[in-house]
Amino acid sequence: MSEIYYIIFDTIVFEITRENNLDKILAYQIDKKESPPYIFLTEKRIPEVLEIYRKTISGRYPAAFIFPSPSVEIIGKATYFDDQFFLIVAYTEELPLYVPFDKLISVSKIIIYEDDPQKIKVIGACGSDALNILMNNNNLNNDNDKNKKELKLRHYTIDLRKANLNNLTRFFIYNSVNKQSNKDGEMKVAGTYIFIGEDENLSCKQSYIAPKDIKILEFYK
Numbered sequence: 001m002s003e004i005y006y007i008i009f010d011t012i013v014f015e016i017t018r019e020n021n022l023d024k025i026l027a028y029q030i031d032k033k034e035s036p037p038y039i040f041l042t043e044k045r046i047p048e049v050l051e052i053y054r055k056t057i058s059g060r061y062p063a064a065f066i067f068p069s070p071s072v073e074i075i076g077k078a079t080y081f082d083d084q085f086f087l088i089v090a091y092t093e094e095l096p097l098y099v100p101f102d103k104l105i106s107v108s109k110i111i112i113y114e115d116d117p118q119k120i121k122v123i124g125a126c127g128s129d130a131l132n133i134l135m136n137n138n139n140l141n142n143d144n145d146k147n148k149k150e151l152k153l154r155h156y157t158i159d160l161r162k163a164n165l166n167n168l169t170r171f172f173i174y175n176s177v178n179k180q181s182n183k184d185g186e187m188k189v190a191g192t193y194i195f196i197g198e199d200e201n202l203s204c205k206q207s208y209i210a211p212k213d214i215k216i217l218e219f220y221k
Helices: 048-054 128-135 145-150 166-177
Strands: 006-008 011-019 022-029 038-042 063-067 078-080 086-090 098-100 104-112 119-126 154-159 189-195 215-220
Touching (some): 022 063, 104 128
Antiparallel strands (some): 022 038, 063 086, 189 215
């Protein structure tokens, strides 16, 4: 596998329907709506938080993307989604087109302290470790100690005092309201990631991070 240093958020989901016991995910690359859409078919049920995409309304939240970016050769052709792509749920109204992996923290655990709500503790992985988690479909919530050691888990302190907390707050609200039932046949979270923003001085290699913005991404399979 060739090395990848960033995620491209260019394939945007705009509608989800259900036909013949399959969920059909329709997506465009960027805003090229003059061309036919990508058509992805999955036997799994989409996560409940994206049920809003079954309705023909504008301003859908959270945003949803397909990763990795599909080939233009399959535009307009029904393509099976399972085992080839991830469905990304982004708890934000906008994302940069390119997100470097050193701006992502793959989350194992988030700890919020009542006596110091302006900071959160995060146990997770970063950089190429996050890439391995994503592409190999490892789940950091797995209790396998061997996997956790190989993933080089780090301990982070994230200072929220200067951060825009709108996206983080909405993530916690949506996550509590739309908690997965974990029924058979539903997509499962393959990984949860914190995007620490585009500030060039910030990196997931740092143990203390004070971002101006913070966004949560969930990768479903």
